Amino acid sequence: MLQRFFIFCSGADTRILETCSNGERTKYAGIGATVFFTAVMAFIASGYALYTVFDNVWTAVFFGLIWGLLIFNLDRYIVSTIKKRDNIKKEILQATPRIILAAIIAVVISKPLEMKIFEKEIDQVILEEKNAMTLANKEQLALQYTPKIEQLNQEIAALKGEIAAKEAETNALYDTYISEAEGTAGTGLLGKGPVYREKREKHDAYLAELQQLKQANGEKIAAIEAEMAALDAEYAQVVANSQPIIDGFDGLMARINAMGKLPWFPSFFIFLLFLAIETAPIIAKLLAPKGEYDYKLEEEESVVATWxxxxxxxxxxxxxxxxxxxxxxxxxxxxxxxxxxxxxxxxxxxxxxxxxxxxxxxxxxx
Incomplete structure (x- = not known):
């Protein structure tokens, strides 16, 4: 039963093979088994690749099964259309387009499995890329808010500068009337005379103005700081909204690009392995000697052609x-x-x- 199934997978004419020897049937059963297990590998590889795209097991299994059946049909067609001839050069020329197609299929099959084999290394590369993208994203978004925040900081500095200048003037007036009272400056007379009272009144007026200026500028500074806090909150919200996009940077193309940054040597040999598996039925049929089945098939074809x-x-x-x-x-x-x-x-x-x-x-x- 199993041999019949593998013979079906090989694409050989079962009616003719039934009249052939056991060795001939075993040969084509082996070719069919290679075709079948290549399709199974294609199903597993495409299923994993599609799972990274859709993130759904049943969807990946459904489309992976379709892809596996497609590969099975292609391989079966390729093997069944290679005819044994008496000229090896003609056989190789006949098989060349099929070998090229098999190489393309091998690439398609091997890449998803390579991603699974090197999953941890790929995850590390993607993590580094996500971190770099997060930093770059924050810097790019900050460019939209930095000029406004710098302008507000300059306004706060200017308001604080007005207060500082007013304090300096008030302190200078304080030192002046104290020195007048002590007789160390001004008129040089000790005591609180008319000049002292005049300077004291001027200092008190400046001190009142300083208090008013502190109150007014304090309110302005508080309003500006509130505006800056709103900008900071808006910036944090924009960063938070864009972060899920970066966190979702884990699709098929991202993983393929990440795999391209890994050393090529292991990946290349995995590709060669799948290329050998995919081309094995073709190579086996080219290397196998012309057998009983080939002679009988050629006879039937010649009878039909003659008729x-x-x-x-x-x-x-x-x-x-x-x-x-x-x-x-x-x-x-x-x-x-x-x-x-x-x-x-x-x-x-x-x-x-x-x-x-x-x-x-x-x-x-x-």
Whole structure:
């Protein structure tokens, strides 16, 4: 039962193989098993690749099964269409396009499995890329907010500078009236005289203005700081909204690019392994000697070709004979006087009827 299934997978004619030896059936069962297990590997590889795309097991299994059946059908067709000939060069030339197609299929099959084999290394590369993208994203988004925040910081610095300047002036006036009271500056008289009171009043006026300025600028600074806090919150929200996009940077193309950054040597040998598996049925059929099945298949093909050639030649001869007979018959008819007179009479009657009909139409139009 299993041998019959693998023979079916090989694409061989089971009717002919039943008349062949056990060794011949075993050979084609081996070729069919290679075709079958290549399709199984294609199903597993495509299923994993599609799982990384859809992130759904059943969807990946469904489309992976379709892909596996497609690969199975292609391999079975490729193997079944390679015919053993007596000329090895013709066989190789016949198999070359199929080997190229097999190499393409091997690439498609091997890449998803390579991603699974090197999954941990690929995850590390993707993590580094995500971190770099996160930093770059924050820097790019910060460029939208930095000019405004710098402007607000400059406004705060200017307001604080006004307060500092006013404090410096007030402190200078304080030192002036204290020195006047102590007699170390100004009039040089010890005590609180008129000059002292004048300078003290001026200092008190500046001190009141300083208090008002601190209150007004403090309110402005608080408003500006609130605006800066709102900008910081908005920036944090934008970063948080864009982060899921970076976190989701784990698709098929991202993993393929990440795998390309790994050393090529192990990946190359995995590809060679799958290339050997995919081309194994073709190579096996090319290397195998011409067997009993090949001779019987060639005999049946030659019988069909001969029969078709005979039928085509017979139909051509029948057509040529029929044309020759028709030419002779019509040539004999052409020389008969009675037939000529009869056709002439009928033509005259037809012309008379046409003339009468034309005359009636013309009369009705008057």
């Amino acid at each position: 078709v050639t005979q039928k085509v030649k017979q139909r051509n001869q029948v057509l040529a004979t029929d044309l020759a007979i028709n030419d002779k018959v019509y040539a004999d008819i052409k020389s008969e006087e009675e037939l000529y007179n009869y056709k002439k009479q009928k033509a005259e009657e037809l012309l008379r009827l046409q003339a009468d009909k034309f005359h009636e139409v013309q009369v009705k139009g008057l």
